Amino acid sequence: MDNAQLSTANDPTQGSSIVQEWRIQILNNLLWAIVVLGGIALITGSLSDYNTMGERAFPYIGVYTLSYLAIGAAAILHRLNVTIRALILLIVLGGIATFLTITFGLTGSGRLLWIGVITLALIYFDIPGGLIGFVLSLLVMIGAAVIYVTGNVPFVAPEVLMVQDTIEDWAGSITLYVAILVLTLVPTYYLMKHLEVLAHQATAEAARARLHARQAEEQAQALAQQTAQLQQTEQMLRNLVQSLETPTVEIGDHVLLAPIVGQLDQQRADTLLKRLLAVVSDRRVRQVVIDVAGVPTFDTMAARGLLQTVQALRLIGCEAVITGISPAMAQTITTLGIDMKTITTARSPQDVLLRRSPL
Helix, strand or coil: CCCHHHHHHHCHHHHHHHHHHHHHHHHHHHHHHHHHHHHHHHHHHHHHHHHHHHHHHHHHHHHCCCCCCEEEHHHCCCCCCCCHHEEEEEEEHHHHHHHHHHHHHHHHCCHHHHHHHHHHHHHHHHHHHHHHHHHHHHHHHHHHHHHHHHHHCCCCCCCHHHCCCCCCCCCCCCCCHHHHHHHHHHHHHHHHHHHHHHHHHHHHHHHHHHHHHHHHHHHHHHHHHHHHHHHHHHHHHHHHHHHHHHEEEEEECEEEEEEEECCCCCHHHHHEEEHHHHHHHHHHCEEEEEEECCCCCCCHHHHHHHHHHHHHHHHHHCCCEEEECCCCHHHHHHHHHCCCCCCCCEEEEEHHHHHHHCC
């Protein structure tokens, strides 16, 4: 594994991209869930507020509607940067949490919604986002405490202000809020970091697996090339051995000498036949002298091979003469009853040249 491939496998941005995709999927699902549930809440809540408050409910209904439209736009416009879409979600939820905290005080669900807002801020904007959300939530709660303790703010319903909350109540509530927030955010933060580590490890392992697969493929290709080269070399060596086993020498005008040295078996007889046919055809040879003086033993198989060679050469218009038959070999041929009548013989290649009539 070279340095470039190793750095790619260990690139932390690979794992971060997986976590970012996870964040995007959560954001998309969360936005659409709020669109569906928020639509139902917008209709039912608006009707309930209007029945309870009459015309005083119109500002609340307007705020609900604008918040719903903002969430719907963030859910639909996927081309927007994920940071912008997450920021829209946090602003809307933070605004609703602020509204609920100031309007309903300790009896409302504003504090619970703030926990969700800060958790999302931590997920999408890391520690700075979580700290900003935490500070804003504390400022909102302190402001709400002042409103409820003094009880002189006109935009809070009188029936709500009738509940005379004390500083002790708000201090205890804020302390409990901070404790619950810490218990929620700390595990969430470490879970995110652990997921990033796991994503990075999975990405690195996948990159290494792809690299190993590519290296294995390259090695397989190299082995295939080496095998092909070895086969070519082997074929060349075979051709060389065949040419050495059956050498051919031109000893006259269109006359070729093919001395045979060693045992003549069926395989070698086939090789002799193929080589002589190829050479005779290429060089336009008219006569081939096959010298068997170097053959130690002569049996039926050797004789059959020579007969086939002579007949094949005749078919392509070339005369074949066998020379070098020793007395012992002649006696063996006679004993075995091998018919050599159709084969032209001579004592030596020199005798063939001496008695050869001019062409």
